[in-house]
Amino acid sequence: MSITWKKSCTEMIHGVCPLCGADDKNNIYNTENFTGAAREVVQTVIVMCNQCGFVYTDPKPSFSKIKDFYEFDPHSSGHVYHDRKKGSLFEKVATKRGEYILRHSIPKNGRFFDIGCGKGDLLIWLKMNSNLELIGLDPSNEVFEIENDFGIEVIHSTFEHADLSSNFGKVDAISLTSVLEHVYDPVQLLKKIKSILKPDGFLFIEVPDITKARPALVEAFDYEHLSHFTIASLQDILHKVGMNIHDIDKHALTEGRIRICAVSSQRLTTFDAISGYKSEILRDIRGYEQKKRAIEKAFVSRIKPYFEKWKELHSRVAIYGAGEHTYYMLRLIDMSDFVCCVIDSDKKKYGKKFMKWPIYGPAHIDTLNLDAILISSHAFEEEIYESIKHFQTKGLDIITCYSQHN
Numbered sequence: 426m427s428i429t430w431k432k433s434c435t436e437m438i439h440g441v442c443p444l445c446g447a448d449d450k451n452n453i454y455n456t457e458n459f460t461g462a463a464r465e466v467v468q469t470v471i472v473m474c475n476q477c478g479f480v481y482t483d484p485k486p487s488f489s490k491i492k493d494f495y496e497f498d499p500h501s502s503g504h505v506y507h508d509r510k511k512g513s514l515f516e517k518v519a520t521k522r523g524e525y526i527l528r529h530s531i532p533k534n535g536r537f538f539d540i541g542c543g544k545g546d547l548l549i550w551l552k553m554n555s556n557l558e559l560i561g562l563d564p565s566n567e568v569f570e571i572e573n574d575f576g577i578e579v580i581h582s583t584f585e586h587a588d589l590s591s592n593f594g595k596v597d598a599i600s601l602t603s604v605l606e607h608v609y610d611p612v613q614l615l616k617k618i619k620s621i622l623k624p625d626g627f628l629f630i631e632v633p634d635i636t637k638a639r640p641a642l643v644e645a646f647d648y649e650h651l652s653h654f655t656i657a658s659l660q661d662i663l664h665k666v667g668m669n670i671h672d673i674d675k676h677a678l679t680e681g682r683i684r685i686c687a688v689s690s691q692r693l694t695t696f697d698a699i700s701g702y703k704s705e706i707l708r709d710i711r712g713y714e715q716k717k718r719a720i721e722k723a724f725v726s727r728i729k730p731y732f733e734k735w736k737e738l739h740s741r742v743a744i745y746g747a748g749e750h751t752y753y754m755l756r757l758i759d760m761s762d763f764v765c766c767v768i769d770s771d772k773k774k775y776g777k778k779f780m781k782w783p784i785y786g787p788a789h790i791d792t793l794n795l796d797a798i799l800i801s802s803h804a805f806e807e808e809i810y811e812s813i814k815h816f817q818t819k820g821l822d823i824i825t826c827y828s829q830h831n
């Protein structure tokens with residue numbers, strides 16, 4: 426039985442440039458995303474403003490649709506793998522972010538506000554490595570775990586709807602990691618941020634760098650991202666609210682991320698290098714598209730011999746990863762004939778279904794009578810492989826999408 430993909434009924438709305446307000450744009454990239462419980466296929470169009478060069482999604486999903494997506498879609502901002510222990514990817518990323526923040530002269534006992542703190546990796550790292558007074562904000566229910574398990578003050582809300590009236594006071598530093606690209610009106614958001622930041626405060630922003638989008642089976646230009654930044658456009662948007670880039674984390678740039686520290690424009694900044702203008706953006710997006718097609722082709726030709734073997738032997742195969750990546754993989758190749766279940770390390774998914782398959786935890790692998798596991802993740806492929814490779818000695822094939830272990 427093959428997989429059927431539904432066409433989207435997501436309401437899409439045309440808008441003007443979030444940076445300059447002009448309604449004058451060109452399509453620069455078309456792709457498909459998946460959304461909703463039924464995983465509808467949504468056409469996504471990325472445009473560039475002909476006036477200011479800002480890159481954004483147009484049309485955008487309607488506000489109520491995207492709100493539903495974050496509230497009810499188990500796949501939104503979900504990770505198939507979350508491990509905080511030393512040496513894990515999350516611990517390494519939190520360390521890099523934390524060390525970058527502490528490099529700036531924030532007062533020792535200053536107030537630090539993490540907007541969009543998610544599972545709290547950065548706050549937890551800062552709690553162990555600084556004396557900062559910490560506050561987190563996130564609309565997901567995970568913030569209660571940070572409060573209960575680590576005693577960190579949290580606000581359960583979106584930032585746009587958070588009541589930060591006078592008794593909230595001002596803060597010495599704000600972190601905005603993987604947030605700005607998601608919001609409807611980034612200029613309004615930055616204005617509100619500036620209003621709670623002390624005049625000599627620091628704003629740390631991290632967004633994906635569209636000039637260095639990482640090609641994989643999963644789409645880098647995804648449904649949740651409404652604005653797409655370069656260093657230049659981030660600087661432009663900060664200027665709009667009277668702020669300036671003060672410093673760029675050069676290390677993050679090598680990983681396809683823009684991580685910067687911004688300050689009020691009245692203060693002197695050391696930053697002067699700007700890159701990522703129109704022609705560069707177009708060139709980089711074309712390059713991304715070509716590499717993505719090549720990766721898809723290589724994956725299909727590498728996985729084919731396994732398919733033939735699994736079909737012939739009526740094998741029982743599990744996919745590791747009940748997330749976005751798997752939809753993109755299944756769209757390339759229909760695996761309905763031999764996949765029997767999905768494995769994921771997120772306990773909240775156990776007992777539920779991913780498409781038509783039941784979801785189990787890695788602890789169940791021994792009891793599932795499997796012949797093979799196909800790891801479906803880009804960022805966590807190596808970590809997942811390391812955690813289950815011992816099953817190979819029991820005769821299980823473990824197949825990865827990118828690196829060659831087999």
Ligand SMILES: [Zn+2]
Nearest residue numbers: 442445474477
């Ligand atoms: Zn514009």
